[in-house]
Amino acid sequence: MVTVGNERVDYLMSHQHKQHHHDSCCTDEDHSTTRHQHSHTEGELHHSGEGDCCHDGHCHDDAVPQADVKLQADRVLVYRVEGMDCSSCALTLEKHMRALPFVQQISVNFSTGKMQLVADGVTDGEIVKEVSKAGYQASPITKRAQQQDAAKPATSQTTTIISGVFLALGYLLSYTSVTPMVSTLLYAVSLLIAGVKPGRSAFYGIRSKSLDMNVLMTVAAIGAVCIGEWLEAATVVWLFALGNTLQTRSIEKTRESIRNLMNLTPTEAQVKQNGQIVAKSVEEVGIGAIIVVRPGDKVPLDGEIIEGISSINQAPITGESIPVDKKAGDAVFAGTINESGTLDIRVTKLVEDTAIARIIQLVEEAQEKKAPTQAFVDRFAHVYTPVVFVLAAAVMIVPPLIGVGAWLDWFYKGLELLVVACPCALVISTPVAIVSAIGNAAKNGVLIKGGTFLETAGKLTAIAFDKTGTLTEGKPSVTHVIALDITEVEVLSIAAAIERYSTHPVAVAINAYAAANNIAPAHGREAQAIAGKGAMAAIDGEVYYAGKPALFTEMGISTAGVEAQIGRLQEEGNTIILIGTATKLEGVIAVADTVREITVEALRKLKEVGIEQTVMLTGDNQGTAQKVASQTGVTRYMAELLPQDKVNAVKSLQREGSVVAMVGDGINDAPALATADIGIAMGGAGTDTAMETADIVLMADNLERLPHTIKLSRKAIRIIKENIWFSIIIKLLALILIFPGYLTLWIAVLSDTGAALIVILNSMRLLKMK
The missing domain is CATH 2.70.150.10 (Calcium-transporting ATPase, cytoplasmic transduction domain A)
Structure with missing residues (x-):
């Protein structure tokens, strides 16, 4: 037998090991709980995962060390950053800030739009100014405004509109008798207005050795100007600015899904x-x-x-x-x-x-943790972008050198390749879907601790349930009342009088059942407990007893007439309470842990969403297990299990090829929860332990939201796959169209920003899922 204390220790150790096993890379996943400076006396700052990572799982030199660093609260600064439209932007900003002498540690997370840093002797204004140099807007997060939005600057939107007006004027005037120089000047003005932000970001990106989308677009625009294509250059930059504005607005909506929870209080x-x-x-x-x-x-x-x-x-x-x-x-x-x-x-x-503050904190931390798919895509993009630069340079130089085509044509094709090959849509395909799904789950009373667990939940084929307190209420209630020489009402009235002031769970169940059926306790007096056997009270001048069959056997009262019924009820897991006097048995009350009302419906819906096996694990006897199994409709059940037996049962399911979740209370079933692919705890609203230790937490003390969670996870995986394939197909089509000359530079930009926007909107469908 494993003690509860040991279970807790074993669980935490196993849980940490399991999370480490899930982590695809030290910079991609950190499942330790981070505490922000506004809510604790000391905080922890860890790298967000936007940094570099190689395939062997080790951090590169330019990545922040992964180990959590204990920090004094007043040294940890947290800012909301706006204008980031993919994780490469976060990496660029992170590298820029890390190069500053007063910044000791820095973590920028694209998914949540937050920047955490450790810096001494610096004001908020200086930090905001440095962030703006890199092309983004930052605002400090105050204690109360922790999850609330900073005021949204309208600068980017206004800039895009003004740039578009100059671009349109230049294009229209090109069809009049006005000298072409006027149109060129208007294009140049449009280019400068819309190009300041990406140009500045590109400068700091190159300086910090981060080749992001801003660098690609800026190089393409400058290249177009060099070959005299002013309309192309202005259109490229304006479309890029427009796409960024739309993307930023869309992504902010996903971030708001959690921040708006703070407005509930x-x-x-x-x-x-x-x-x-x-x-x-x-x-x-x-x-x-x-x-x-x-x-x-x-x-x-x-x-x-x-x-x-x-x-x-x-x-x-x-x-x-x-x-x-x-x-x-x-x-x-x-x-x-x-x-x-x-x-x-x-x-x-x-x-x-408060519970809601902890929910928001845990969900934002969960949104910062990369799923395996996202980690892989980010590593791919980290290698892919420099390769694209090399290929573009080769396209510009090699063919003309060997006498195939003109320098100008191949230079233009190289610029198109730079724009088309940018992996923005691909990189953004996973994080927005993850953030949207986790946000949806949180609003529906479910905490999913990270993208890893969201993806695993979508692959589940079997779910094991603890019986007591999970499938059942976890507290006794009256199941049967058998009256002999008096009525059922009289049996309950006498029992309620005897048990009226007792706090024993069985007594509480009898009193609650009588009250629910509007049965008043009989007028009793001198009620007293009989240690270990029952209780007694004087009612209408006669002493009545309520207790175990053994109490009545000791008094010499026969139960011959109801022995068969008592035996059957006991086999089904009922506790038997006999009611009678010192000479005669008057009635029988059976008390048992009952199946929750929501359980049967929840298990039915789990089968509908594709869970192949629902398995009940219990320490109760076979009779009790069989009865509960038949009432709930579980696929299989295993009875008379010790804690270690439950672990073996989960391992057995895994050996059969199932991806297994274990649902329990987070403490008593700790070893099995840690062994399963995912541990799901119930009743998280009232227990800190469940919130801290489980992979997924059902905040309500029932299974009502579990089918929604599985359905949401599966839809998230499906949308992620759709996004990835869509991004790749669009890139391939555009690349095919480059060399025959069917693609223009501005269409290349439109295909890239358009694809990114479609991917974002597709991911946001998860926010609306009921």
Whole structure:
């Protein structure tokens, strides 16, 4: 037998090993939990994965060391960066900032649009200025505005419009009697207006030895000017600017899907103070403070109800569509909505530690972690881009040297090759899909810890479930009532009177069942427990007993008339409670852990989305397992298992060729969760452990959202494949059209930026998936 403590240690060790196994490269994946400077006393900064990586999995010299570095909070600066339209932009900015003397560590992540750096003796203004030199806009992220957008600069959009006007004027005037010089000047103005940003970015890209799209476009535009193609040059730059503007706006929508969660929480709380209710900023409210939440208001902070009864809409946290009844002693979460009664709540978490704050933090970290497909594409692009430069130079020089065609024609074809071969659409094909899918899941009450786990979830063929608390409620309830010489109502009324003040789970189940059926307890007195056997109470002058069959056997009361029924109920996993006097048996109550209402529907939907096997793993006896299996409709079940047996069961499924997920509570089933390809924990809203250790967390304490998660993962994989193939086919078609002379430079740009935009829009469909 493995103790819970050992399970926890083994799980963490196995989990770390499993994550390391998933990591395709040290700079591509880092599954350790990062903490931002605005929410903890000390932060951790790790490389985002935008840096270089070779195929043997080792970091290059110019990549930030992967090991987490403990930092003082006031040294870690976090900025929102706008204008990045693919991961090569993030790499260019990262290399530029790393070259500055005051920057000690730097991490720029394209997926989330965030830059984290360690720098001493520097102001926000200086950082923003340096970022703008590289062609991007940065704004510091404040504590409250952690996940909120900085004000969107309209500069790029305005610049694109003005450039387009000059380009159109020049083109129209070229068909009039006005001298061609006027059109050329207008083209030049258009070129300069739209070309400042990519030109500046190209300069810093070349200086930091990063050959990104800005470098390719700038070289192509300058080349077109050199051969007198001013219209081509201006059109190339304007189309590039237009494409970047549209791409940036689209990508920002995917990033907003998570940042907007922060808007769910109120900025103020109504705090009880010296007998009065005072409005305070949530940042000023400490643990232990009493806050008042009226009907219709949002709960501002995590806490525990100390007075009041209400229904709480927890959809923002757990994805549950039906409000949950809450009373004194129950936990409530920031961002949830109080539907009815007024509540007094004792605050248990500071604003930066609330469930919703942790969800946002974990999801943004997940979006920063590259999936295997994305890691491969980025490594491919890192090698591919320099190769394209060499090929373009060869196209420009070699054919004319050997006497095939004119220098001007081949120079133009080389410029086209530079533009067409840019891998922008290919590089962006995966991260936008990953960010969109993880954002969708988070809004529906599911935390997916990274692209690796999203991809693996889409390949699952078998899911193993712990029984207790996963498929079943995890707490007993009444399943059968057998009355002998009195009615069922009388049996329950007597039982409720005896168990009225007991806190034993069986007693609680009997009282709850009686209350649900509007059965009042009989008037009893002198109720007392009989250690290890049951309880007793005087009712209408006679002593009644409620307890195990052994209690009645000791009193010499025969159960001959109901022995067969008792035996059958016990085989099915029921706990038997007998009700009677010292001389006669009056009734039998069977109590058992019951199947959750949502379980059967969830398992049916899992089969619909392509899960071939659903397997129940339990430590209970065969009879109990068989009954629950028949009620839930699982494909297979395995009973009487110890923790290590569950591990072996998961390994057995894997040996059969299945990609296996294990669903449990994150602690008791820790070894099996770590062994499976993916560990899925339930009830993450109430347990920090589940959030920290599982690969996927179902925030609600049921399986309702699991089918959606699998369906979403499979659709994400399908969209990623569509994006990659579409990007490759467009490139090949454009390349084929270069050499016969059917492709112009501006059409090459249109094909590249158009393909990137289509890929982004295709990925954004994941945000809308219901």
